[in-house]
Amino acid sequence: MKRKILRHMQKMSRVALFGVLAAAVSVGGSLPTASAATSYETVTETFDWGPSVSKVVVDVDRDVKAGDVDASKFRAHVKRVLAEGAMTPQAAVAAKAKNAGADHVVLGSEAKSDKDLEGDRVITAAYVSDAQGNKAQSGHYVTLEMKVGPQETLGAALNFDLRSFLNNWVKSEYTITDEAANAVIDNCKGDIRPQADKFTYGVGTGEEARLSFPYASYEPKDNAKHPLIIWLHGMGEGGNSPSLPIMGNKATQFADASIQKHFGGAYVLAPQARTYWMHGYKTFADGTSIYSKDLMAFIKNYVAAHPGVDENRIYVGGDSNGGYMTMLLVRDNPGYFAAAFPTCEGLADKLISEKDLKNIAQTPIWFTAAKTDTVLPPKDYVVPTFARLQKIGADAHFSFFDKVVDETGLYKKADGTPYEYAGHWSWIYVYNDRCEDTINGKAVKLFDWMAAQHR
Template sequence: MKQTGLLRRCAALALSAALLAGMTGTALAADRVFQDVAADSPYAAAVETLAQKGVVQGTGGATFAPDTALNAAQLAAFLARIAGAAVNQSVVNTGIADDGWSGAYLSWAVDNGIITLSDTVGQYTSLDAGQVNGILSAFAAYLGIEAPTVTAAGAAVTRGEAVQALAQLAGQSFHHAAGTGYQTVTSAQDWGPAISKVILSLGTDVDPASVTADKFQVLSDRIYDETSHVAARTVTSAYVSDAQGNQAESGSYVTLELKIGPDETAGSPFNYEFATSGHNVYVITLYYISLTQPLTAADGLPLSMDRTSRIGDGGTVTPLADQFQLDSYTAEDGITLKYAWWTPEETAADGSTPLIIWLHGAGEGGENPYVALIGNKVVNLITDGIQQYFGAAGAQVLVPQTPTIWLDKDGTNTYMGPEDTGRSYYTDALMGLIETYVAAHPEVDADRIYIGGCSNGGYMTVNMLMEFPGYFAAAYPVCEAYDVAWITDAKIDAIKDTPIWITAAKTDGTVPLFQGETDPANFSVYHLTLDENGDPIPLDNYSNALYDRLVAAGAADVHYSLFDKVEDTTGLYFQADGVTPYEYMGHWSWLYTLNNQCVDTIGGREVTLFDWLSQQSK
């Protein structure tokens, strides 16, 4: 019994020694972990090194299979582990077999431009020396390190022949941003929202001099209608930044500024559901960002990154819109309206603050007030350019949202026609929301409540004026759709003393003010019909009819900004000739309103719409 116990103790000591040898890097560890790797084989040390780093994990049963041909799936796994990549086993590209281990590794290698699958290079294809060296060269370039080479005794490179080159790769110094996180920045523009920036989180301080726009490749993937719409985005600028995207002298974040414009649909976070809801809706938006060559870390080492994926998506920030608070109101009849609101000061004195109400167009209805805020550039209402007119306290902004359209006759998203009354299904619910909001915010000056909006919202502005005459201090309807059939002398008489500023454009083909026809090849273009003198022929409807009847009724403070067409005024966007300003749909005259570019001469001086609005009080 003693002898047996002694033998057991000796065996335990021998096992401990073997484990210790494995921890300290002797060939004994390789013998123990992979029984088919001889201690005196030319690749034993490389296998040991890679095993310790977790790069090679064997083929099962404590074997490495050094004489087995290396395939693309195995090589992809080795390289991903050398890089320290964040490989998610749930992400396997189409066309790659999801075998439970190699599919995700190979997808990573393909996504990052390291392996290109072809007729001769498949997931389980044995690789020859030329193929392996091409892949190693691409991987080294990806990391910014030196590329080793392999030779093969036979037609295919064996696992044993490859490990020495892999060990050389693993022995070099570099930084790698694994599972790169990113956040997009959505800005409100004249034509709608645009994803204008992407902020990358690299986890390592970056040398600012190494960050240039040409080193980044950006693809947007907009997913809607169960279809993925992938398109390239152009990087116009790149720089080291803070986490909010502000340029910085040092840091681990990099911000990419992207080309945006009225025709850059790949940058839009919206899709317009023309055939169904008639609303703009957010789509699933993903960004696949990769480096065309490594950056340099602050310590001088090369810095690479995993191509971004769904896993790293940190969502979007929307400057200005994020300053609004969101809420909902349910009327006594059960109608619920979502809304956004903003106040310049949390502790303003009672009765000190005017209230600006904006009513959105048809495309911005639904259940997400952000769509109403950035579908048109409504966020401009809280900027200094407009707030400056409303004194030290500024003006609050209220943006209600209808679940369908303001022109809804019965709550079923059905437009009213000339034969209807012109009273919106949402009339009482909207008034209830406004009154409830004002009651909950005693700082609002009830004598300075202003209402306006565009298109459907322009209609609703006129509707609210006529349904609740005397409640609003002033109104500013834009391209309004209140049909002349609904206008009566009594309604005009009830609102003629309310200051009103109307805005529209002659080329509006949605609520036409002049004779013409929509271009059959492009519904956004409206061709005016001209008389014998070459002048457009006015129609007696909508803004024209409202203005003419108010003037005829003796309205003393009514203004009409009627633009010939709607053009870009930023100087950034042009037609094909590169000289003529970009022309928008004629219906989009709200651009002039929200940019405060409507001007009239009042009392001998030029006054902008919001300067005028700020002076109105009951």
């Protein structure tokens, strides 16, 4: 009897020991969730290809010094949650295959499958920082810089939805593994947008409040008179999110010192169409827009509400759909704007009558496009219109690029040549201040030319 009891006790001991070992394996296989005091904020920056999450600023809830941070001890896993009802990349690729007309569409930094919605980001650097991500010698924030690029899908902050043909913001949910503290951090406290945070946002109305416009606005900080730059977004940036017109494709750059310096400071206004600027009264891009009259009234309301705007130096430009609307505004309001700068504009030359041409000619104008644009082929749009304006002696200029390529030197194709963007993306050259023309024997940049124009 005693032997049976002893064998039973030995058996129970082995079971207990196995349970302890199993518990130990379980603890070693997954890290505990960090304390509620830990959190992170994403940092979304706008690049030539659009907005990407470039960093996460992690509150590690412990004091760390600059020399103590090791990038290899962190892991950043992201899940990109699409807007409700949005088409997934995999479904979008299938839809593109059925619709040859959509071949030009870029699906959020070339997302091609649902695998582009979740995975580990490549961490390129880690350092102690303040709450905004600026390097510091000590503190309890660690910033993780992550690899970004035109084909780095996991960092893309937007998803182009083929159902609506509009961009939607992606909710990027991160799980940060901090091996040094044996913890996992998944409490997101917000998103820092260093370029877009320079702007204020609101909703303005047009004539008789028939249509309203979400908008982003940048204002110089002094009390002097300054010109106003109006930028009209492309097709993908319509909707009801006023940050899209400036972040969808780097229009935030108009508030950057690289452009502001040409004007000694300038107001920037980026209104948003609820649908598309090409939303015509009869058909799409028929030479009319349901927005044009109210948009002009909204612009005038904005100017009246900002006495610092120099009414003799109001400039209007836009890309694609926005270039289309730019053409309509100068056509229908001859002489109001001091200058216009439509980019890859979408008003077909066949829709411009001789009367329209004379109206457009009353505004100095600078076109930008690329020869590889297959969305709005220049031969049907800007090329003949520019030639007609030249023929009647208009003050017209044209930056016509062979193709659109990366000029930073950071992004390359497999053969080592610069990464090439879609030919429609000639707005990249505008934002990066690359547009020039020879005027009176001298090379003149677009924004210097604009700054010199007065009504």
